[in-house]
Amino acid sequence: xxxxxxxxxxxxxxxxxxxxxxxxxxxxxxxxxxxxxxxxxxxxxxxxxxxxxxxxxxxxxxxxxxxxxxxxxxxxxxxxxxxxxxxxxx
Numbered sequence: 001x002x003x004x005x006x007x008x009x010x011x012x013x014x015x016x017x018x019x020x021x022x023x024x025x026x027x028x029x030x031x032x033x034x035x036x037x038x039x040x041x042x043x044x045x046x047x048x049x050x051x052x053x054x055x056x057x058x059x060x061x062x063x064x065x066x067x068x069x070x071x072x073x074x075x076x077x078x079x080x081x082x083x084x085x086x087x088x089x090x
Contacts, residue, residue, distance in 0.1 A: 002030060002079040009085060013041045027058060028071035030081060045083065055086040 001021040006014050014020055020037070024030035028050075035042035045056050050071075052058060058065045059082040065073045075081070 001077060002075045002081055004030065004034065005080065005082040007083055007085055010041060010044055010083065013038045013044070024075060026069075026071070026075055027060065027065055027073045027081065030075060031071065057084040057086060058082070059084060 001023045004020050004022055006018055006020060011018060014037075020034070022030050022033035022037070024033050031042055031045055034045075045053060045058075047053050052066070052071065060068065060073055060075065060079050062082075065071070
């Protein structure tokens, strides 16, 4: 099953787990699986239309899904999905 790395700001939703596994064929279904296991996490990742929020980046094996197939990006058993909140600074 693909592993999902959970950033610190979202760990309160996962019981402080920094990594979880979700059985899903693509990123969109992985996000739905996260929501089933950890209610409230999807609204932090996706907007009300189900699109990835602008300030959230999802990577599959260090590749930004926006440059692959977005939420339709296919997953394999050994994939690592990282949720990366954008950080603003100046």
